[in-house]
Amino acid sequence: MNALRAFPLLAAVAASGCMTGPRPVNHPPRDYLSANQPNQVWVTLNDGEQLVVTGLRVITDTVFGWSVDGSQELMIAVSDIREVQARRISVVRSAIIPATLVLGGIAAYLFVSNDGTQAGLSQNDCADAELDPEDCPIP
Secondary structure (H helix, E strand, C coil), X not given: CCHHHHHHHHHHHHHHHCECCCXXXXXXXXXXXXXXXXXXXXXXXXXXCEEEEEEEEEECCEEEEECXXXXXXXXXXXXXXXXXXXXXXXXXXXXXXXXXXXHHHHHHHHHHHCCCXXXXXXXXXXXXXXXXXXHCCCC
16 A cells, blocks of 8 residues: 555544544533534434434534434534533543654664664673674674
8 A cells, every 4th residue: 555545544543543432521512512513423312312413513502413424414402402422532542642653663763773783792702602603793
């Protein structure tokens, strides 16, 4: 696979890996939706029906959006919403990505910087001891 094609795919996977699953929002639905207008939310209506709304916009007291597959336009009064769940950035998951890159870089550096010599052995050690020539540093 071409590296230029793989990079956006890896970036998308990494970005989605930084997000939590749908979690209940601690604010009233009207306040949260008006202030944030996230791309996708999981909504529980007062009658118990659960909907996933994408591309939502809040205009006055109505939520406009689309069903997950984009086939149905949704209009929901904010007063009809009992609970809102949304995905948020996970600090722990987000920290794992740079930590992995740093540790991978260190491991790659150590792997590349090892030029075939074993640490602590010198030419004198090889001459004095009965070591296999493959275990001694290259002169």
